[in-house]
Amino acid sequence: MNKEMDTTPEINLEELDRIIHEPARLNIMLYLYVVEKADFVYLVHKTGLTKGNLSVHLQKLEQSGYIEIIKEFVNRIPHTLIQLTPQGRNAFDSYRETIKNLLEQV
Amino acid sequence: MKQDPIARIEREVVQEQTHRDGIPQIVVGTFLVFAMLSMLDGNSSIFPVFVPFIPLAIRALRKRFTYPRIGYAQIKESRRNRLLGIWLVLSILVAGLLAFFIFRGMPQTAKQPAQLHYLIMIAVAFMIIALSIAFVLKNKHTLVIWYAILIAVFILAILVFKPGRHTVHWIVLTFGAAHILYGSISLISFLRKYPVLQDE
Numbered sequence A: 001m002n003k004e005m006d007t008t009p010e011i012n013l014e015e016l017d018r019i020i021h022e023p024a025r026l027n028i029m030l031y032l033y034v035v036e037k038a039d040f041v042y043l044v045h046k047t048g049l050t051k052g053n054l055s056v057h058l059q060k061l062e063q064s065g066y067i068e069i070i071k072e073f074v075n076r077i078p079h080t081l082i083q084l085t086p087q088g089r090n091a092f093d094s095y096r097e098t099i100k101n102l103l104e105q106v
Numbered sequence B: 001m002k003q004d005p006i007a008r009i010e011r012e013v014v015q016e017q018t019h020r021d022g023i024p025q026i027v028v029g030t031f032l033v034f035a036m037l038s039m040l041d042g043n044s045s046i047f048p049v050f051v052p053f054i055p056l057a058i059r060a061l062r063k064r065f066t067y068p069r070i071g072y073a074q075i076k077e078s079r080r081n082r083l084l085g086i087w088l089v090l091s092i093l094v095a096g097l098l099a100f101f102i103f104r105g106m107p108q109t110a111k112q113p114a115q116l117h118y119l120i121m122i123a124v125a126f127m128i129i130a131l132s133i134a135f136v137l138k139n140k141h142t143l144v145i146w147y148a149i150l151i152a153v154f155i156l157a158i159l160v161f162k163p164g165r166h167t168v169h170w171i172v173l174t175f176g177a178a179h180i181l182y183g184s185i186s187l188i189s190f191l192r193k194y195p196v197l198q199d200e
Helices: A001-008 A023-033 A040-048 A051-063 A086-105 B004-019 B022-038 B053-070 B079-105 B108-134 B142-161 B167-193
Strands: A035-038 A067-074 A077-083 B072-077
Touching: A001 B079, A023 A040, A023 A051, A023 A077, A023 A086, A023 B004, A035 A040, A035 B167, A040 A051, A040 B053, A051 A067, A051 B142, A077 A086, A086 B079, B004 B053, B004 B072, B053 B167
Parallel strands: none
Antiparallel strands: A035 A077, A035 B072, A067 A077
16 A cells, blocks of 8 residues: 555646746636737626726736836827736747646646 | 647637637628629729728727727747748838839830739739738738638639620629628627727
8 A cells, every 4th residue: 555655646736937937827828828818808808807806816816027007198098018928928939848747746 | 639629719819819700801891792793993003091990990999899899918929920921011002013113114005905914913913912911921820821712713714704895894703792791790799799898
């Protein structure tokens, strides 16, 4: 029994980036990863999150340095543009790699 | 072969941002109809002026109808696509200038027989240009292949059958009208499907 347990590959979940690993933020990162930049409405539409919920997650990602939020006014209407920073892009690449490796181990 | 999920999502986003609203079809169709009507009316030199306004019109309509519903996303442009775009714009300018000066330099008597060829060339060139702007620059949709085949068949048909003076105009006119119809149906279903969303 013990011998069997010894042969089980070690899965280190600590390697996972907790900021990105949260499903809503993963979704946000994914949809920002495939474009240069996008506006707030695009993320509401693609992720299906409520405006409040999305704002909270965006703040968290911004605090981590993964995204940059640009607020502007177009015809006196607020318009929010969001883009992944190079750090965010690298973090997403690393996350994908880690997940792939972990799944291979499983 | 299994497609990379990221590439698949990127493709979906490009599709949604560039095709689903039917706006390029409406604008290109309107341009073709307007161009052919002005040609049938004998004013073949006015409509090329409006070519640069095609992308502007598409963008203006998208700001009004598309972006408030599905949002705006700046699509990643590959180096290859950017070069293709520059090449396309330059070739349009050169071809347009050449056609203009050649036709302008002709004596009045030579203009009449040359006009049909000139008109066919311009019509086909503008179809290719307009459709290229609408489809090729932004993605590699299978529609592009179908359009390329359609245009190739169209050019071949003109060369083989040597149609009458106004036949080409009527074919392009129908083609443009079909675009407007298809684009309008797409736009209506788009507007029904996606409600307007507010920014933060």
